[in-house]
Amino acid sequence: MTAQTIMIKDVPKDDRPRERLLKFGAGHLSNQELLAILLGSGTKDESVMSLSNRVLMHFEGLTLMQDAAIEELTAIKGIGTAKGVVILSAIELGKRMNQYKPNEKYVIRSPKDGADYVMEEMRNLNQEHFVVLFLNTKNQIIQRQTIFIGSLNASIVHPREIFREAVKRSAASIIVVHNHPSGDPSPSQEDFHVTRRLLESGKLIGIDVLDHLIIGDRKFVSLKEKGYL
The missing domain is CATH 3.40.140.10 (Cytidine Deaminase, domain 2)
Structure with missing residues (x-):
């Protein structure tokens, strides 16, 4: 069995993304692991970790992914509408968090x-x-x-x-x-x-x-x- 075909169920429990997040916190996970948690599952022929890695490689990392459209996501083998919607929702939440301003008026000093x-x-x-x-x-x-x-x-x-x-x-x-x-x-x-x-x-x-x-x-x-x- 190659690294490409190893499924999450075959990975020791403590090394699985969800378990690692619960044990160490989200900040200790790689982009690949975080995306794997969002995707939830892979396909019958590919693990979710392999699929998440392929998605990241398609966009050359996170920078280009932030402008992804649903059509581009679903064109990737293994990403259907449901998974594409989850990814877009996470991206939009991240953007809104970055843009959030507290109710207290922001002071310009410089x-x-x-x-x-x-x-x-x-x-x-x-x-x-x-x-x-x-x-x-x-x-x-x-x-x-x-x-x-x-x-x-x-x-x-x-x-x-x-x-x-x-x-x-x-x-x-x-x-x-x-x-x-x-x-x-x-x-x-x-x-x-x-x-x-x-x-x-x-x-x-x-x-x-x-x-x-x-x-x-x-x-x-x-x-x-x-x-x-």
């Missing part, structure tokens, strides 16, 4: 605070999203709003839309944020142009633009730290 607030939600977006964080006089976030989706362009991102929302929410200041889908947060000339327009408009209205953050893949650029604001 550019990193602002970047941390949006990083997990924005770093893997496939399109540019232009987001505004509206702050009160204590630099607490009172609202987060996506203003525009698409390539950043000064002719499209209208200051009036942003500051109309700021006035409506009685914001004392704002931080504008957008992502670069390439993962590289280096600012472009258009980024500087948009920032300049917003700064000028904010001064006229009396609402400060505290920063313009550009989000990449687990890294960011603050135009304030760059000395632009």
